[in-house]
Amino acid sequence: MSKGGKQTTSVQLPKNIERAGAANIQQAQQVGRLGYVPYYGPEVAAMTPMQLAAGQGIGSAASAFGLPGGGMSPMQGMPPPQTFAGGVRGYSSGSIFDQALRELQQNRPGQYSALMNMFVNPQTGKMPKPKGKTKSGMK
Amino acid sequence: MRLAPGILNNIMNRGSFRPGQNIFNQAATGMTQAFQGTAGSAGAPNIAAFQNPYTQNVINRTQRDIARQQAMSMNDLGAQATAAGAFGGSRHGVAQGVMAGEYGRMAGDIAAQQRQAGYQAALQAAQQQQQQQLAAAGQMGSLAQGAFGMGQGTIGMQNAFGSQQQAINQAIIDAGRQQYAGFQNAPYQAIGLNTGTLAQTPYGQTQTESYKPGLFDWLSLGANAYGAYQGARR
Numbered sequence: 001m002s003k004g005g006k007q008t009t010s011v012q013l014p015k016n017i018e019r020a021g022a023a024n025i026q027q028a029q030q031v032g033r034l035g036y037v038p039y040y041g042p043e044v045a046a047m048t049p050m051q052l053a054a055g056q057g058i059g060s061a062a063s064a065f066g067l068p069g070g071g072m073s074p075m076q077g078m079p080p081p082q083t084f085a086g087g088v089r090g091y092s093s094g095s096i097f098d099q100a101l102r103e104l105q106q107n108r109p110g111q112y113s114a115l116m117n118m119f120v121n122p123q124t125g126k127m128p129k130p131k132g133k134t135k136s137g138m139k
Numbered sequence: 140m141r142l143a144p145g146i147l148n149n150i151m152n153r154g155s156f157r158p159g160q161n162i163f164n165q166a167a168t169g170m171t172q173a174f175q176g177t178a179g180s181a182g183a184p185n186i187a188a189f190q191n192p193y194t195q196n197v198i199n200r201t202q203r204d205i206a207r208q209q210a211m212s213m214n215d216l217g218a219q220a221t222a223a224g225a226f227g228g229s230r231h232g233v234a235q236g237v238m239a240g241e242y243g244r245m246a247g248d249i250a251a252q253q254r255q256a257g258y259q260a261a262l263q264a265a266q267q268q269q270q271q272q273l274a275a276a277g278q279m280g281s282l283a284q285g286a287f288g289m290g291q292g293t294i295g296m297q298n299a300f301g302s303q304q305q306a307i308n309q310a311i312i313d314a315g316r317q318q319y320a321g322f323q324n325a326p327y328q329a330i331g332l333n334t335g336t337l338a339q340t341p342y343g344q345t346q347t348e349s350y351k352p353g354l355f356d357w358l359s360l361g362a363n364a365y366g367a368y369q370g371a372r373r
Contacts, residue, residue, distance in 0.1 A: 005353045012345040017337070024333045031326040039319055045308035051301030057163075057294040061287075064163035090312055 033127055035119025038097055042090035046081030047074075162290040169283030176276025184265035186258070194257040198250050205249065209242040 013021075047055075055074025063070025081089040105112040120127050216234055220226040352360075 005356045006351045008349045008351070010347050012347070014342050017340065017342050020333070020337055024330065024337065027326075027333065028330050031330055034326065037323045039316065039323075041315055041319060042312045043316065045305050045312055048301045048304040048308070050297050050304060054294045054297035054301060057290065057297065060161055061163040061290060061294075064161065064167040066167075086311070088308055088311055090308065 030127070033119055035116075035122075038094060040092055040094035042082070042084050042088060042092050044091045046089040046091060047078075162286050162293075166283045166286040166290065169279050169286060173276045173280035173283060176272055176279060180269045180273040180276060184262065184269050186261045186265045189261040189264040189268070191257050191260070194253065198253050201249055201253065202246055205242060205246045209239070212238055212242070 052074045059070055059072055059074065062068065079091065081091055083089050101112075117128055213235060216231070216238060217226060220228070220231040220234070225231050
């Protein structure tokens, strides 16, 4: 029994509002477990045939005057472009992203697992278990 | 005028510039010929190439004419000496010697003059050829530079047009990425919509207050009750 008195104030929300808030929180938790969604489409447009022709012309000029690089192809040192929908030719960083993840998994497997276990399994779609309970009691 | 071998012949043969050939190769060839022509014109003039091959024939003919004239003069001298009854004498001999010497000097002078004239003409022609070769080399260099510039300009146009095409492709790619970003952000936008809707929805609240008295509250109640009782008794 406390020496002084105790005053308690509580606020009750309407049931529909309370249910909507809880559903919103649950949805937010689900979305939070999606993780990073990478982009595998094109990001940089490739050189067009006209630009490649200009490059060949530059090589011809170098060759005519005995300069180095005369016999080089304009695509030498450049990665081959991919062809995407509609015939758009370009480059994607998706493969570089995947390679970086593989190297992270190879060099720092523990850290990689800790990161990946926070989010949905990108292959199976299995959601990770959330930590603790929310005030709404939702898991 | 004879054409010396070298750059002028190349120009005349039009072997340097041909339509349809790689313009840079042609420019390089033209520049090389310009270098060669300039270097060639810097040397000593090729006088021998411009010497008249018939000069000696002319000299020989002139010498023969002088010799014939000398012979005729000798005959006249002999006739005069005969008429004077001194043919074969010492004076005749001296006169013949003087005449031969004079004719010899004349022949030598004429030959030297003819050779000198021939040399001067050949020198002038050779120097003129050098000047023409130098001018032709300069023009060849200008043409080569112009050819290179045309090639360079064509490449520039190709590159510029290709860059425009690439920019269009990049715009298509960017539009596709933007659509994908919309797909990626859709879940977050849905949450934001729900949250915003909740925040905008008016709703009433029920507030309940409760009080739980403590020890002091009871003691105070007791003291107040006692005080009220005492007051009532008086």
